[in-house]
Amino acid sequence: MVGLFGTRLQKLEWGGWLAVGFAGAAMALGVTIAIGEMLNPGAYVNAQYTWLHLAASPGPFPNGLSLVAGTLVDPLSALMLLVVTVVGFLVMLYSIGYMHHDRGLPRYYAELSLFLAAMTGLVLSNNLLEFFLFWELVGVCSYFLIGFYYEKPSAASAAKEAFLVTRVGDVLFLLGIFIYFFHYATTGPNGGWAANGFVFTNGTTPFLPAGAIGSSTLLTIAGLLILGGAAGKSAQFPLHVWLPDAMEGPTTVSALIHAATMVAAGVYLLAVTSVFIGFTSTDQLAIVAIGGFTAFFAATMAVVHPDIKRVIAYSTISQLGYMVMAVGAGFAMVGLFHLFTHAFFKALLFLAAGSVIHAVGTQDLFKMGGLRKPMRVTAAAFAIGGLALAGIPPFAGFWSKDDILSAVYSQLGSHPLYWPFFLLAFAAVFLTAYYIFRAWFLAFSGDHPRDPSLPHAHEGPWVMQVPLVILSGMALIAGLFIFLPNFQGLLLHGDGVAGIPPVYGSTDLLLSGVSVGLGLAGIGLAYQLWGNGRVYVLPADSPWQSVRRLLLNRYYMKVAYDWIGLRAVYGISRGADFVDRYVIDGTVHGFERIFGSLSDRLRAMQSGVVSDYAAYVIAGLVGVFALLLLVAPYLLAHFGGT
């Protein structure tokens, strides 16, 4: 299945359709597998190949070392597979319409297909190393797709930034892998790695007995490193800076990679790790903290941003924060459930936004307005997505977000520090509702665009509308899947070790009520300020201006990173280059000069006057005498015989 997507598509006309066809086939398979797993857990035989093999030798691997590659289908991966293939197919379909003006389409489809393949591989990996391989491949596809419009300097720059920031996370991740690797090399089952390598077992048994986790400092560090990797991919604070800039890529890419699938891989990684390996309590706290803080932090930046795609991008970061938080709280499957719903409604939002951009040719919200009438489908889709995002029942977001909040709530007792992050997450609910509807009102309400120069808007072709409709449907009902027993089974993940919180599905009414209330309040505020084409202008002397500036400048973090990257590191590098050229190489030249001047001086003694030569001879004679009668006896007396 994986190999099919690598096909480099040459012909523009049918290339896109070919890719869509393969994506569709993949979706069919993915859905089949997911349903199969739902109905009959463990139905799929997992294949395994040796990738790198080291024979038994003394040293750290008394039984040798095997690194293997293989596939594993378990509830976790089945759910993720479903998301990847379905959203992937829909986005691919949408692209046919959205992208048809662009050059380099074969490249686009090839890269997108490769991305899907990699993502599928990632999901189906049966060990961390293979996981990492696909993880990096996904990252590269993301790099290429962000930089798709490579002639735009901003796109090239954003691609670079995305690669480098996620690279930091990758490095941490890799180190985490090493630690697990060696931890289990000595304590894992079968006494070593020879037998089955570092393989996730088939869903039912955690790799390590649950009780073994908790105290080891090394494991805590490993967990934190994994968290670092996930933070890089899932754009969690402080590695979140790349994701808004990644919006330089085509909107379809943003929808697929930077909303629905790849960025979710970090969450998936955390989930996989928590299920198969487990985190220590410190790790859990750290994960919750990062997730909760990011959820709020990203939401604040979305509040003021004028760019429609970036608002959604910040929203993605924020929602990913929720997922991370859920995993940290010990309910990986809840996080994954939110991932599942989020994938649909966020892809929906992006595609809707893409539809808008396609229609008006700008991403600036303040230029839009009154698009509701010419673009009814889009407006409705965006609204559904927004409601889902804001967590208004019965839309998908409500169910999953509510689960997360109650999951965290259930863990509040385990550590007092959970409280502030829980509250931040709650606050973010309000902000989320506010900013997404701010965007909706700005774009769709009113009578006409604020910028009259915008072209007359109209809906896109059917290939763009169909995915919108399907995704709208999914955003509406995906949350309700939770009531399907088989789907529940999927979420329960076998023995329920990391399954669903005790309050799942029923109503912790107070919690839900507050959350829905906050959501509605946010929508209300948005309407108050921006509804019906109104534009709220913050008074120039308002004390909030400085906050607004801070938010618009993204807390100056990008500036700081640029400074570190450009000034500090590049400065060091220039300094090092200088040292290399003039000090190290200079030393070499110094030898050259020393010998050169020595040579000149000695040659000056070659005066051409034979008397001088005779004097050298006699001086030599005297020197020989001195050697024989003075130096040599001295040496012999002090350093012994020959």
Next chain:
Amino acid sequence: MFPVLSTLLATLLVGTVLTFLSGKYARWTALLVSFAFLAEVGYLLMYFPGWPGLAGGVPQFADSESYAWIHLGWLQVNYTVGIDGISLVLIFLTAILQIATVVYSWEEQKKPAAWFGLLLLTCLGCVGVFVALDVLLFFLFWEAVLVPMFFIIGYWGGPRRRYAAIKFFVYTHVASIVMLVGLLALVFYSGATSFDYSSVFAAAPTLGVATQAFLFLSLFFGFGVKFPVVPFHTWLPDAHVEAPTGGSVLLAGLLLKLGGYGLIRWAVFVLPLGFHEVQPILFVIAFASIAWGSIVSLAQRDLKRLVAFSSINHMGIVLLAIALGSSLGLLAAVLLMFAHGVVSALLFMTAGSVHHTYGTRDIASIGGITPTTPTLSTMVMVGSLASLGLPWLISFPAEFTALLATWDGLAYWVLIPLGILVVTAAFYIWMMQRMLFGPPKGVPPTAHDLPWYETAGMGILAGAAILFGVLPFLLVNLITNSPIRGFAGL
């Protein structure tokens, strides 16, 4: 038994002579010789009987041959050759690079007979180093490589080629000389009965720890300059920048490997006690090389210089892996040498093509070349991504293994190479951003995409990079068919 290794050497030797004599048909001769050589290497790979293992504590070799050469009683020198997995994989690398270089420089106009002849001669020297199992023979080939490379740099090189050629020659020669002292002392102080590897290997344990350490250091100086390690690296940027593309390819792809190979074969295996003593020094130097190579790369504007410094970084990782002294580390080192051989060669080819397509290698003065030369751009991307350790490309399994071994041996010190990986990624990505992407800049109107032979030359290497990136076990199985398998560690 059929003397297959001698045939291997003879093929190249005769091929070199024929190439020198064949005037304007030199490229065909060279290609023919390269194919013949590749076929022989293929035969070796196919019928490689595996590593024979130890006999009396001394490693044995496959296909070994031995003939008397200089016998003076106190001085017993033989022509002794043999292979194990380590040598074989590097010979294979030689075959790949040789054919890629010959194809890449297909249209060489300036004295083609001499050019192709010298290329083959360089390869001959490298293969000789890889198969030699006698101290003198080893040293002989080791030094013999310098001469053709000297001429390649000096005659076909860039504007400062004369200076670079002399610097290269003198610098590395000095190092070899120190190494020769070490080798001689190794033979004579240990009381080895002959210059044969096995005899030296068997006699070396009689040396005291301090002697071993000194010998190790003197050998390391020779190997380290070839590596090259910081601070003995300054011949490398000059040599690389001024060398013609084919020269850079062989220089980076093969000559640097001689250092790593020599260190493993002649120092680590032979002088374990000394190795243990100087291990901390090796670590310091390795970390310094890793960090320095990468950090300095970031500041480079010349594409070749950038790749040259990145070589220092990569070879630093090789040294680190060797210095760990574990079988995993040695495996990683050899794997990484192979990987670096392919990848850096590819990158130097791209640098060469950039240079003669756009007339400059200054990263800052060209930009947005992708639309004009998509193939070249793709090759730059493949090379860069491979070099920065992207999975599915050849460097990754090697670097992964190396880092794994580092964690195993040094725990958190692995943060240094890991952290540097980010810098490495940074300079490649930044280079690609400036050069490949963005609006076109400095693109002459006559620029067109690569001619077929350059594409083919790079294609061979890119193919190898991908093939062995996806299927690294092909190499691993080969490499572990060597004393690495029985290496007891420290």
Next chain:
Amino acid sequence: MDFTSFVGPFVPEILLLGGTLLIFLLDVLGLRRNEWLSTVAVTAVVLALLSVLGDLGFGPLSVLATLSPGQIDTLPAFGSAPLYHFTSLGLVFQAIFLLSALLVTLASASRPSDEPGAPIFYGLLLLATLGMLLVAVASDLIFLLLAIEVVSIPSYLLVGYRRRETRSMEAAMKFFIIGALSTVLSFYGASLLFGAYGTTNLFLIQADASTVGFPVLVLLGYGFLVAGLAFKVTLVPFHAWAVDVYDGAPSDVSAFLAGGTKKIGLFAFFLVFLGPVLLVNTAAAGQSPFGGGAVDLGPTLSITLGVLAVVTMTVGNVLALLQKEMKRMLAYSSISQAGYMLIGITIGTAPALTGATLQIFAHVLMKGGAFLVVAGVGALGIGPLIDDWKGFGVRRPLTGAAFALMLLSLAGVPLTVGFVSKFILFSAAVQAEGWFIWLAVAGLLNSALSVFYYARVLKVMYFDRPGPLETAEGTAAAASAPALGAGGLGYGRAVAIGLAAVLIVGVGLYPQPVVGAIQMAAQHFVSAGV
């Protein structure tokens, strides 16, 4: 002493003497064409060489042997004081000397047939060669020193035989003055040894210094001898004449001096110092009158020679580094090579002597060959400066390759005889252990240093483009030069250069026959004493 037993061993010498006389006879008869004279000279040298090789027992040549095996390497009875004595190492050296003479005479055959002074050139050359052969059989100090003078006096005159050239004559003058001074010093040293031992026979002198009762006098005597013989070997600081002389002399003569006569000094070092160097007293012979410690002849001499060796190779190399003229560069390099050769006698073991002898053999080929090339290309418009060689290697691939090969061999690059000799020499130093390893280190570092200036010449020859002026001048000079075959070098010279090049590579690749023979000879030499 009947005639045959006296004359028999000296067949090579008599051949040379006969050649000389024949040449002088032709001169008197007015038959001065270069071709005839050179034919005589070459024939004499070749016959002598065959005879020597026959004595050495080289395969089928042994039928030519004029020495019975019993005459070689047999120790004379104690107390008898023979003036000459045949050793196989001496025969090896004779072969080496004859080889250098052969190269020079062969190359000289290419000169114009009306070359002025040709008779005196060949005559003196053969006489000097004869002297060299005699050096190789000496077993008496005075015999040795006189034999050296048999070489020196013709050498002075050979250097000055272009009597119309100021440079040539100036070189002869310098050569003569320093040579005369050194002769005095050598004889003075010999007189002191004669005073201490009552004999000048080298066998008898090899007695323990402490038994004589004149330890300081003996040391002074050896000191004078070191200084006197160092002149021939061109050790620093006794070297200054050599550069001017090699530069000023006709290049063929330079080839003979650097390749040939210089080596007699080394063999003299072997003869005079091997015994004392190998002497290691457990009890010191006496105290130094200047304080500082005990005087112990063996180690003291060894240290002194070692210091001289290191100083020589270093200074020679450093001097050569920035030299602009080709011949002077070669001269400096020749000085530094002498330092390597001296390592052999400093150590004094059979392996070390083997290495040094091979180095001497190699040097005949490398340096002699290089000077022959320099002499030959003068006619092709190549000036005295190194920069005049721009593009030479590309324009004249074969000659260029041969010259490059010689330089590479001088630099000690593998696959050449220069590498093998250094390898064996330094191996021997390491093998001898003790402080001798530092000689190897110094020698190796020096050979690394030397690579710089050899590489510079290669750079000029292959990488630099000739300027238009140089090319024009070169073309004009080449056009005006007499038409010679073999790429302008002349057949004789081409053969000589080719022979040197082939030997450089041949022995470099498979040194066993040569090295084996030398090693056996050296072993006899060391075990038997002089």
Next chain:
Amino acid sequence: MTALPVAWFLALSGALLAVGIFGLLTRRNFILILIAVEIAMNATILNFVYFAAFATSGTGLSGQAIAVVLIGFAATEVAVGLAIVLGLNRLKGSINVAQANELKE
């Protein structure tokens, strides 16, 4: 029967050698240099003669033989030297060795 202290002779020959060396180093006239060499040569010959005269073993005779040979050799050397002087004088019009310094460095 003459009897003399050996050391005095050595002192004398040493002094003569020193004078010869001194002359060799300071004089610029070729002929004076030749004379200085001859002074030193005479010191050498003197050494052989008196060592022969005071020799305790039977080979003392060889010392005198050496002296004979050396005297002959010295004469030849002077002849050769003079030939070179004349050649030099013919070309340069001077026998000042310091002026013959075309070859240097």
Next chain:
Amino acid sequence: MNLEELAFLALAAVAVGTSVAALLVRELVHTILWVAVFFVDLSAIYFLLNAPFLGVLQLGVYAGAVTVLLLFGIMVTRKRIFSRDAATGIGPVPLALAAVTFIFLVASLGEFPQGTLTVQSYDPTALSGALFGNYGPWLLLLGLIMMSGVAGAIYLVREGRE
């Protein structure tokens, strides 16, 4: 102090004095005179050492032939016979070098037996027998030296056509 010793001291003083004078006087012809005296003085020392053959040889070869040769050389190379040599200083370095050489040499004097030793005399017949017998090769070598020296010297001074 006996007569021989006195004679030796006198002769030695003359030898040193004349040799120094020969080198220091500025008139070249005077130099030749001083040198001639020096050679004669040495000849006297040989007689003192019971080596009459050598004394005679010294007189004949050195005081005779060599002196004449040197004079001849001066005559040929000078426009006027009585002309001054270009002034050359004594120079501290050459003086020091010569002095140090001398000091090293006399350092060995302590090894010689104190007091006087009897001078041996050799029969000139024995000497000639040895020269043409055991030590014959020395003379042969001398012959070779002379042959090459004479041949070469003649060639050099001859005004040949070139």
